[in-house]
Amino acid sequence: MKKLNYPFSPEAVRELKVGDMVLITGKLFTGRDAVHKYLHEGNKSPVNLKNQIIYHCGPVTMKDKKTGKWTVTAAGPTTSIREEPYQWEVIRDHGIVGVIGKGGMGQKTLDACKEYGCVYFHAVGGAAQVLAEKIKSVDGLYLEEFGLPEAIWELTVEDFPVVVTMDAHGNSLHKEVEASSKEILKSVL
């Protein structure tokens, strides 16, 4: 089990390799379809994402009526491949060093990871409670107009469990598994 602690950097993530099980401690920013489209269209990010990690997640959030404070009650990853058209550009233009999601991403993102120093972390899909438990505080809410699941949530996490499935050296576990399962598929069809 490896650890990745805040502040993050391209150098630190370059040390990670496909198959590494990693516990992340520090800041995460959620961002999914609406946010990626928004950034891809050239709009300015409401937060500086340089050296930050983006989490493909639309959390279940509750606001305390008295204090106005937000808590995240469920926060698993959403399918990442939908951001494939946008992700590489967001990595390039905003300097993010990590993407957390599920299901993996394609060649464009893999190339951007290599070129700019970024890693794709796979969180366990559907594990919304285990992952929400690792969120220690909700520090900000941006682009709320996209709807709560689609907004950017600034979160502080501790020992957030992920697996590196695409590293900054051009390796992708998703490519490997797809290729090996394709061979087996041929033999059973």
Add this chain to the structure above:
Amino acid sequence: MAKKVKSTKVKAKSAPKKTVKKIPVKKLDTRKQTIESLLELIRITSTVIPDDVAKVLMKARTQEEQNTTASYAMNIIKDNMDLAKFKSQPLCQDTGTVIFFVYHPPGFFQNEFKELIKKAVVQATQKGYLRQNSVNSLTGENAGTNLGEGHPSIHFYETNKKEVEVKLVLKGGGCENVSAQYSLPDTTLGAGRDLEGVRKVVIDAVYKAQGKGCGPGALGVCVGGDRADSAYAAKKQLLRKLDDKNSIPELAKLENEIVETCNKLGIGPMGFGGKTTLISCKMTHSNRVPASFFVSISYMCWAFRRQGIVMDSKKNTIKKWLY
């Protein structure tokens, strides 16, 4: 086979008792109780994996090699099941399309029940059992209530039972996106218009899904039907308990064969590679016109959220849990 209730042959011998409830106060109470029962159904469906599914998942967990990413994923899945139940919070943040199947006696007021379901859905959303998950497809607007055109999805079936049964499936978007429909013959797969062809396209769908549907997955499959009915019938197969047996021998055999073969693909939990790619496959069939031969596959994620209740015919309290 599936607990399919045919909606034909209504016998009018037992007059519906519903007409008795004309005193406004009493009617209000049972309505309130119905909403409470439905709310509880939503809570349990969203937060607790049904026993039949949990059993298969836990077995799969022990089968993965230790210290692999696959076993790591299965351990997190187990922890998540425990935690969601304990905290009474959603297993997965994508609380999915909310799909109700209501089995009711003759003389039942469907429109009124629909309104009660909607009230329960709004309350469940306020309480965080459901995420604000319903978006207007034209404007992108999220009303934050989980109500809107087509939402929640509600299906009624008339039965000859006295009691009302309500089943609920929460179908997440990730697994819905990898669900598929094939038209046979499929020349690229060499899949003809027979059960062997069906086998091929189902396995292909599982291959194509890789880890994107949050495997290990469970399939509902319909052989035949038109495009719409076929897709719906496939989804309805998810209502079957995982340990039941198909009453049609050919399909029973094919179900087992598909699970075995898919588990040889090595896709594994989350697509990390591993032994369990599929935990179940349930199949049904529907007649088709000679020109068409559709095979529909509904892929369900490991967070298989399905539950059901039998309601007391007088009080509308929960009398029995179905899974």
